[in-house]
Amino acid sequence: MSSFAAPDAVREPVPVLDVDAIRRRFPALSRTGPDGRPLVLVDAPGGSQVPDAVIEAVAGHYRRGMSNTHGAFPTSADTDRVIAEARAAAADLTGADADEIVVGPNATTLLFHLSRSFARTLRPGDEVVLTRLDHDANVRPWALAAADAGATVRWVDVREDDVTLDPGSFDAALSDRTKLVAFTLASNAVGTIPPAAELVRRAKEAGAIVALDGVHFAQHRLLDLQGVGADVIACSPYKFFGPHLGLLAARRSLLETLTPYKLVPASDEAPERWETGTQNHEGLAGLTAAVQYLASLGEGGTRRERLASAYRAIAEHERDLARRFLEGIAALPDVRLWGIADPDRLEERTPTFAIRVGSERPRETAEALASRGIAVWDGDYYAREIMTRLGLLESGGAVRIGFCHYHSPAEVDRVVEALEELTGTLPGFRGSRAAEG
Numbered sequence: 001m002s003s004f005a006a007p008d009a010v011r012e013p014v015p016v017l018d019v020d021a022i023r024r025r026f027p028a029l030s031r032t033g034p035d036g037r038p039l040v041l042v043d044a045p046g047g048s049q050v051p052d053a054v055i056e057a058v059a060g061h062y063r064r065g066m067s068n069t070h071g072a073f074p075t076s077a078d079t080d081r082v083i084a085e086a087r088a089a090a091a092d093l094t095g096a097d098a099d100e101i102v103v104g105p106n107a108t109t110l111l112f113h114l115s116r117s118f119a120r121t122l123r124p125g126d127e128v129v130l131t132r133l134d135h136d137a138n139v140r141p142w143a144l145a146a147a148d149a150g151a152t153v154r155w156v157d158v159r160e161d162d163v164t165l166d167p168g169s170f171d172a173a174l175s176d177r178t179k180l181v182a183f184t185l186a187s188n189a190v191g192t193i194p195p196a197a198e199l200v201r202r203a204k205e206a207g208a209i210v211a212l213d214g215v216h217f218a219q220h221r222l223l224d225l226q227g228v229g230a231d232v233i234a235c236s237p238y239k240f241f242g243p244h245l246g247l248l249a250a251r252r253s254l255l256e257t258l259t260p261y262k263l264v265p266a267s268d269e270a271p272e273r274w275e276t277g278t279q280n281h282e283g284l285a286g287l288t289a290a291v292q293y294l295a296s297l298g299e300g301g302t303r304r305e306r307l308a309s310a311y312r313a314i315a316e317h318e319r320d321l322a323r324r325f326l327e328g329i330a331a332l333p334d335v336r337l338w339g340i341a342d343p344d345r346l347e348e349r350t351p352t353f354a355i356r357v358g359s360e361r362p363r364e365t366a367e368a369l370a371s372r373g374i375a376v377w378d379g380d381y382y383a384r385e386i387m388t389r390l391g392l393l394e395s396g397g398a399v400r401i402g403f404c405h406y407h408s409p410a411e412v413d414r415v416v417e418a419l420e421e422l423t424g425t426l427p428g429f430r431g432s433r434a435a436e437g
Helices: 019-024 053-062 072-096 105-118 139-150 167-173 196-205 252-257 283-296 303-330 343-348 362-370 384-389 409-425 427-434
Strands: 101-104 127-131 150-156 180-182 210-215 232-235 246-250 337-339 352-357 377-379 396-403
Touching: 019 101, 019 427, 053 072, 053 283, 072 101, 072 167, 072 246, 072 283, 105 139, 105 210, 105 232, 105 384, 139 150, 150 167, 180 196, 196 210, 196 252, 196 396, 210 337, 283 303, 303 337, 303 343, 303 352, 352 362, 352 409, 362 377, 362 409, 377 427
Parallel strands: 127 150, 127 180, 180 210, 210 232
Antiparallel strands: 101 246, 232 246, 337 352, 352 396, 377 396
């Protein structure tokens, strides 16, 4: 157990997900693979499928008419309403206020935009703290900002046994010169969920701005900017069942204090002054629909309360999937897992798993699984630092298998069964299997 472990929380009521009904709301989940069975799309960490309500919301915006903002006519007023509704929905999802929501093409672009302005506040001798666990989108923007200003980057390492952040390394990286700490709420590569509130507290004691990557986390747990005490949380609606967009939930004081690079005619008010150019209005309509979809899975009064309830149900279902997968691959000695493997520590991870099958390169395993109707990612998934740290980068990274709330236990079993088949059929195993027989 991590020394960062938090005290037990009060247990809230947990609704039970009707997975069959949920799956019927996602048209893509009925697509069949080479064997005629439905595809098992366990590529969710790279981007989720979307429910029918999101598809209809995007199409509906097109049908009603496309106009830019702040015009004196109905279709423009419709666009203004779509933007306002999207900000309100994103605020409920992230635990921020509506005027603390910045939207853009993707989280990476928004973090680069923010880091470029942050670089103006840095001086030689200042320090920025980054971790080896993060996606490069929450590494490179800040590292480049530090380089531009002549500041220093301090690194937080991971523990190799379970690929969690090293508490001693985190504390050692902080100093009275620390200006920013950036870390992920959940690793998109190995699924690790760091103890965010405790890390934020320690970073704040050092006087740092805290920027969190919530892109992977938002598919599995409810974000809470105010509750966790951070300054920035970045996330991507296409990871939580919405369109390809990015958004930042950022404290109003930060959005008002930092000076963005912007066009002269653009608004000088936050958050609009951080949004460059015309936004993806149809995508924003889809964002609202995605949040509404998630809220529909929960119970309660306000949308935020329904979202909290829904995410409790999602977490409960995903823990069952993760336990089933971990127990399944535990019986496969030729399958190696990087990350938390203990079924009693599922609160500390998402159902995203980085594996290798014997001596096979990850792309070969991914291709073999694809031939069986199972979609997985291989490579580094832009988590370059952790793949380098684990010694996996030069040999192709790892195979990433990621479940989410619309996956069924039967799909977990199909993946495990396919891996079992591969350990007996891939070239690297033929000799060993024959010897055992």
